[in-house]
Amino acid sequence: MLTPDLLVYYLANVIKVAQTDGKMNAKAQASLKEVCKRMAVDKKILKEAAGTVARDGYVLMPVGRFSDKVMNLEDMLFVALIDGSFSEAEREEIQGFVEKIHVTEQQVETILTETKMKLDIQMAAAECGQCGTTLPPGAREYPACKTPPG
Numbered sequence: 758m759l760t761p762d763l764l765v766y767y768l769a770n771v772i773k774v775a776q777t778d779g780k781m782n783a784k785a786q787a788s789l790k791e792v793c794k795r796m797a798v799d800k801k802i803l804k805e806a807a808g809t810v811a812r813d814g815y816v817l818m819p820v821g822r823f824s825d826k827v828m829n830l831e832d833m834l835f836v837a838l839i840d841g842s843f844s845e846a847e848r849e850e851i852q853g854f855v856e857k858i859h860v861t862e863q864q865v866e867t868i869l870t871e872t873k874m875k876l877d878i879q880m881a882a883a884e885c886g887q888c889g890t891t892l893p894p895g896a897r898e899y900p901a902c903k904t905p906p907g
Contacts, residue, residue: 763820764798767829768806770817774851775836776810778844785836792832817854826858827868834872841897 759767771792775785793803809815817833819826833854837847855865884891888901898905 759796759821759825761802763825764796764802765806765809766818766820767796767825768792768798768803769809769815770820770829770854771832771836772807772810773815773817774833774847777837777846777850778840778842782840784839788832788836788839817850817857819854819858823858827860830854830858830860830865831868831872834869835876838872838876 768789771789772781775781775789781789789803792798820829830851833851837843837851860868885899885902885904885906887904888899890899890901
């Protein structure tokens with residue numbers, strides 16, 4: 758279990774990646790809320806994490822045990838991929854973190870594959886408010902109305 762101080766940096770890492778390619782979009786914000794819910798983070802810690810990132814020069818920082826670091830990597834990859842792209846800037850940020858936590862390229866590939874599958878499952882479960890259909894895995898729009906999710 759991460760202490761409140763460490764949770765600030767854990768969340769700051771996620772926020773930093775979500776903002777790397779511009780302002781955090783609605784999907785990334787929703788993902789961040791899910792991370793906060795899963796980790797029982799209160800608004801004070803989230804606000805402190807956002808403030809930490811807002812200061813110039815914040816660099817992703819590994820926190821906690823190895824399992825915490827890997828889970829943080831998973832969360833960062835998820836918010837990076839949620840918008841349907843994985844920018845070079847996001848890749849560079851995450852690569853720096855990967856080097857700090859000493860995971861192998863094969864382990865990163867496994868985590869990336871699992872994260873993409875999780876994302877596909879989440880997107881598949883999304884139901885369109887206009888046409889009522891669900892989004893097929895990998896699809897970028899609902900088949901009936903051609904509306905993108907989100």
